[in-house]
Amino acid sequence: xxxxxxxxxxxxxxxxxxxxxxxxxxxxxxxxxxxxxxxxxxxxxxxxxxxxxxxxxxxxxxxxxxxxxxxxxxxxxxxxxxxxxxxxxxxxxxxxxxxxxxxxxxxxxxxxxxxxxxxxxxxxxxxxxxxxxxxxxxxxxxxxxxxxxxxxxxxxxxxxxxxxxxxxxxxxxxxxxxxxxxxxxxxxxxxxxxxxxxxxxxxxxxxxxxxxxxxxxxxxxxxxxxxxxxxxxxxxxxxxxxxxxxxxxxxxxxxxxxxxxxxxxxxxxxxxxxxxxxxxxxxxxxxxxxxxxxxxxxxxxxxxxxxxxxxxxxxxxxxxxxxxxxxxxxxxxxxxxxxxxxxxxxxxxxxxxxxxxxxxxxxxxxxxxxxxxxxxxxxxxxxxxxxxxxxxxxxxxxxxxxxxxxxxxxxxxxxxxxxxxxxxxxxxxxxxxxxxxxxxxxxxxxxxxx
Amino acid sequence: xxxxxxxxxxxxxxxxxxxxxxxxxxxxxxxxxxxxxxxxxxxxxxxxxxxxxxxxxxxxxxxxxxxxxxxxxxxxxxxxxxxxxxxxxxxxxxxxxxxxxxxxxxxxxxxxxxxxxxxxxxxxxxxxxxxxxxxxxxxxxxxxxxxxxxxxxxxxxxxxxxxxxxxxxxxxxxxxxxxxxxxxxxxxxxxxxxxxxxxxxxxxxxxxxxxxxxxxxxxxxxxxxxxxxxxxxxxxxxxxxxxxxxxxxxxxxxxxxxxxxxxxxxxxxxxxxxxxxxxxxxxxxxxxxxxxxxxxxxxxxxxxxxxxxxxxxxxxxxxxxxxxxxxxxxxxxxxxxxxxxxxxxxxxxxxxxxxxxxxxxxxxxxxxxxxxxxxxxxxxxxxxxxxxxxxxxxxxxxxxxxxxxxxxxxxxxxxxxxxxxxxxxxxxxxxxxxxxxxxxxxxxxxxxxx
Numbered sequence: 001x002x003x004x005x006x007x008x009x010x011x012x013x014x015x016x017x018x019x020x021x022x023x024x025x026x027x028x029x030x031x032x033x034x035x036x037x038x039x040x041x042x043x044x045x046x047x048x049x050x051x052x053x054x055x056x057x058x059x060x061x062x063x064x065x066x067x068x069x070x071x072x073x074x075x076x077x078x079x080x081x082x083x084x085x086x087x088x089x090x091x092x093x094x095x096x097x098x099x100x101x102x103x104x105x106x107x108x109x110x111x112x113x114x115x116x117x118x119x120x121x122x123x124x125x126x127x128x129x130x131x132x133x134x135x136x137x138x139x140x141x142x143x144x145x146x147x148x149x150x151x152x153x154x155x156x157x158x159x160x161x162x163x164x165x166x167x168x169x170x171x172x173x174x175x176x177x178x179x180x181x182x183x184x185x186x187x188x189x190x191x192x193x194x195x196x197x198x199x200x201x202x203x204x205x206x207x208x209x210x211x212x213x214x215x216x217x218x219x220x221x222x223x224x225x226x227x228x229x230x231x232x233x234x235x236x237x238x239x240x241x242x243x244x245x246x247x248x249x250x251x252x253x254x255x256x257x258x259x260x261x262x263x264x265x266x267x268x269x270x271x272x273x274x275x276x277x278x279x280x281x282x283x284x285x286x287x288x289x290x291x292x293x294x295x296x297x298x299x300x301x302x303x304x305x306x307x308x309x310x311x312x313x314x315x316x317x318x319x320x321x322x323x324x325x326x327x328x329x330x331x332x333x334x335x336x337x338x339x340x341x342x343x344x345x346x347x348x349x350x351x352x353x354x355x356x357x358x359x360x361x362x363x364x365x366x367x368x369x370x371x372x373x374x375x376x377x378x379x380x381x382x383x384x385x386x387x388x389x390x391x392x393x394x395x396x397x398x399x400x401x402x403x404x405x406x407x408x409x410x411x412x413x414x415x416x417x418x419x420x421x422x423x424x425x426x427x428x429x430x431x432x433x434x435x436x437x438x439x440x441x442x443x444x445x446x447x448x449x450x
Numbered sequence: 451x452x453x454x455x456x457x458x459x460x461x462x463x464x465x466x467x468x469x470x471x472x473x474x475x476x477x478x479x480x481x482x483x484x485x486x487x488x489x490x491x492x493x494x495x496x497x498x499x500x501x502x503x504x505x506x507x508x509x510x511x512x513x514x515x516x517x518x519x520x521x522x523x524x525x526x527x528x529x530x531x532x533x534x535x536x537x538x539x540x541x542x543x544x545x546x547x548x549x550x551x552x553x554x555x556x557x558x559x560x561x562x563x564x565x566x567x568x569x570x571x572x573x574x575x576x577x578x579x580x581x582x583x584x585x586x587x588x589x590x591x592x593x594x595x596x597x598x599x600x601x602x603x604x605x606x607x608x609x610x611x612x613x614x615x616x617x618x619x620x621x622x623x624x625x626x627x628x629x630x631x632x633x634x635x636x637x638x639x640x641x642x643x644x645x646x647x648x649x650x651x652x653x654x655x656x657x658x659x660x661x662x663x664x665x666x667x668x669x670x671x672x673x674x675x676x677x678x679x680x681x682x683x684x685x686x687x688x689x690x691x692x693x694x695x696x697x698x699x700x701x702x703x704x705x706x707x708x709x710x711x712x713x714x715x716x717x718x719x720x721x722x723x724x725x726x727x728x729x730x731x732x733x734x735x736x737x738x739x740x741x742x743x744x745x746x747x748x749x750x751x752x753x754x755x756x757x758x759x760x761x762x763x764x765x766x767x768x769x770x771x772x773x774x775x776x777x778x779x780x781x782x783x784x785x786x787x788x789x790x791x792x793x794x795x796x797x798x799x800x801x802x803x804x805x806x807x808x809x810x811x812x813x814x815x816x817x818x819x820x821x822x823x824x825x826x827x828x829x830x831x832x833x834x835x836x837x838x839x840x841x842x843x844x845x846x847x848x849x850x851x852x853x854x855x856x857x858x859x860x861x862x863x864x865x866x867x868x869x870x871x872x873x874x875x876x877x878x879x880x881x882x883x884x885x886x887x888x889x890x891x892x893x894x895x896x897x898x899x900x
Contacts, residue, residue, distance in 0.1 A: 423775040
């Protein structure tokens with residue numbers, strides 16, 4: 001009998017695994033994908049830009065449709081949801097419009113993604129309270145924006161990346177938008193002085209911030225969202241977006257006895273095999289990753305990890321010996337004309353982890369001072385005092401701030417000393433940087449403090 | 451007696467050394483700089499943008515004037531040229547408007563820069579044949595552009611970075627401009643398929659290319675430049691720019707018995723001490739650097755190296771133990787709306803060095819495919835087949851192509867394997883890259899070929 005590879009979930013990790021396995025195995029296996037929705041390989045990261053009108057059409061966010069995958073020899077079955085698994089008998093229960101059926105596998109790939117965290121507060125289940133995870137979520141927000149009378153104000157609960165991107169999108173759409181978060185500043189994973197830069201850019205763009213306040217209730221009137229209550233504040237809102245982060249969608253896996261860790265993420269080995277289950281693989285937002293600096297599993301659900309993990313699974317299914325090396329907490333976004341980038345541990349995180357760290361914050365320029373279009377950026381470098389290696393760096397600034405992180409993200413910084421960083425042969429030309437790249441300037445300041 | 455530090459040359463390396471030593475030593479030493487011209491700390495890299503009109507004023511290119519340096523306690527003496535040195539008696543002969551005088555030193559820093567290579571052909575000494583090295587050179591070109599009748603056509607001889615930047619500047623100024631080079635393509639340090647992309651961008655911008663032709667003569671008429679003859683071609687030209695690269699300005703050092711290497715560059719140790727001369731230091735365009743991949747001295751005169759080497763000298767003068775770690779051949783520029791970046795060895799270079807290499811050329815996108823403003827870029831990765839490490843990579847493309855090199859330049863790539871590169875935790879967000887960064891996509895293709 002032909003080898004049977006079943007894949008649960010048709011987005012980044014699942015379809016990367018499917019495509020890579022299919023290419024590597026040729027006709028030696030059946031590759032079947034169960035997708036509970038109707039689309040495959042879409043960019044959830046693009047949803048805020050679609051809502052904000054920068055991306056015109058939902059289809060723009062779809063990299064490859066089910067039919068395109070089918071043309072590549074992958075048996076994609078949409079509206080097929082896996083509702084149970086039996087890891088001993090090696091089979092999964094699939095629910096489709098035609099009914100329920102057990103399907104046997106030789107290898108099973110779990111790529112079920114994540115779902116927005118819904119706070120346990122009154123009103124959270126009202127219409128016009130939106131998560132931002134699937135294209136359908138995006139479509140629902142856009143639909144609400146077209147309501148008559150048109151909504152005029154919105155609240156975003158939480159100030160992670162997606163929350164802030166959505167806040168900016170809603171401001172673009174003309175809504176008075178407030179971000180409410182219990183943290184003291186937006187993007188709590190940044191150190192305070194960097195978060196402050198983000199807050200300033202947001203305020204300048206017209207986003208209202210209500211920090212240091214947990215939301216107690218989503219106020220509804222006649223079944224419709226009317227506002228958000230946080231302590232003594234009540235903020236009017238015609239729609240509410242949940243930006244509190246996500247939780248791995250791993251119920252089926254957990255019920256079958258698979259191990260899970262932080263945020264319910266399925267625990268895997270570097271090969272992306274589920275720990276203790278040699279024929280079950282997991283990747284993408286439903287799986288954990290090893291943090292190289294913490295040296296423990298974390299849940300950092302990002303499209304780039306999902307694609308890499310899917311590729312690793314596909315390579316391994318095809319007989320290679322690939323490993324996902326873990327993450328160092330790298331992330332970038334653009335919020336209100338500022339590029340925001342981070343890698344490794346911030347100063348506060350690093351201290352929490354027991355590092356004795358030194359830090360330097362440097363204001364630099366994105367180009368040579370005389371070159372047209374020069375802007376500012378702020379680099380913070382954090383290094384361990386003892387081994388001079390870098391727990392991390394956030395960068396906030398204008399054009400080029402985000403890609404500058406690429407100096408630091410790859411073993412470059414994490415794994416190299418500040419001394420290495422300062423002397424490393426980075427490129428310079430007036431349109432791209434001052435003659436000392438700001439990350440190297442920060443390194444020099446840091447050296448002086450060690 | 452106070453320690454006496456003499457520095458020859460008041461641009462990047464010299465003034466970095468002076469400033470760093472002054473800060474580190476306080477009042478423990480006299481720091482005297484002899485500069486044969488009248489300006490200090492200027493950006494030669496900015497000259498093409500000044501000539502092209504993107505930078506309005508010559509003063510914009512001056513980072514710090516002699517008076518500003520003096521206010522920091524550095525004794526800057528302009529119009530003072532060092533014309534001889536006596537390494538045994540530890541003194542230099544200084545020529546100034548007041549005459550010649552021997553000046554004793556405890557430490558001597560040579561930062562005399564480089565000068566444009568002038569080909570040995572008829573007409574090369576005519577007026578309107580310009581090198582591009584000092585601000586005076588830039589002023590002379592601008593002056594020539596103001597001639598009456600206005601010049602209408604120009605030839606750039608050579609197609610290195612500065613030559614091409616000048617060609618673009620001259621086109622901006624409305625001149626019909628031709629680049630003539632004996633190489634088959636512009637930027638001969640790039641591999642052919644990458645040079646071809648540069649050639650295409652230049653042609654699209656209106657620059658004419660005459661490749662594969664050495665210039666035999668600069669044709670003059672009545673003492674004025676009239677054209678350039680290259681084989682059977684005669685190209686009319688009202689002015690000619692030399693873009694054949696530079697040679698270290700090291701006559702004084704060589705006459706004093708100091709060792710020199712490629713392009714007459716003064717040979718130094720990683721401390722920037724001149725080899726065999728413990729109290730003489732050299733940095734910047736007059737000095738050699740160790741190429742980490744060749745493991746031999748090279749002459750790669752760039753402002754970023756000059757600043758770093760000057761800083762290393764200054765730190766060492768102040769009693770630290772700093773080293774310049776060498777270069778890996780990193781360089782970036784923007785030519786005709788294309789960003790061009792390289793690090794390490796190209797495929798041809800690597801083969802010449804005896805590496806058995808595999809290469810992959812990948813066309814990628816600068817942003818997510820659906821994100822507004824997405825452009826294309828081409829990444830070539832070259833890796834050693836045996837140890838899987840990267841000799842190098844050139845990148846040619848739109849916005850973000852150049853800074854993407856920062857993934858590869860720092861120990862990251864050179865020193866890491868392709869496997870490391872593919873899995874490394876690079877940042878992704880739709881405004882900045884596709885979900886697989888193009889350099890990682892190139893890595894995946896390379897893996898498939900190994």
